[in-house]
Amino acid sequence: MRRLKVVVDLDRCEAHGECTRIAPDLFRLDEELDLHWEENPPGDRSDDVRYAVEACPSEAISVDEV
Numbered sequence: 001m002r003r004l005k006v007v008v009d010l011d012r013c014e015a016h017g018e019c020t021r022i023a024p025d026l027f028r029l030d031e032e033l034d035l036h037w038e039e040n041p042p043g044d045r046s047d048d049v050r051y052a053v054e055a056c057p058s059e060a061i062s063v064d065e066v
């Protein structure tokens, strides 16, 4: 199965958390509000990642297929 390559521009991320609500197993904010994310999720998660891309108010998330 193809995998995705998810990139988050941390200079743009303002810890709104929409991505963590859409896919909490792929995106997580820690106690310091630093974002951690799965950089290479399986291709069958592309819908969730794309929803997160669209929901991010800072347009900080981008995704490619690899």
Ligand code: SF4
Residues within 6 Å of the ligand: 008, 012, 013, 014, 015, 016, 017, 018, 019, 020, 027, 035, 055, 056, 057, 058, 059, 060, 061
């Ligand atoms: S939705 Fe965007 S701004 Fe909010 S935590 Fe996720 S990447 Fe950061």
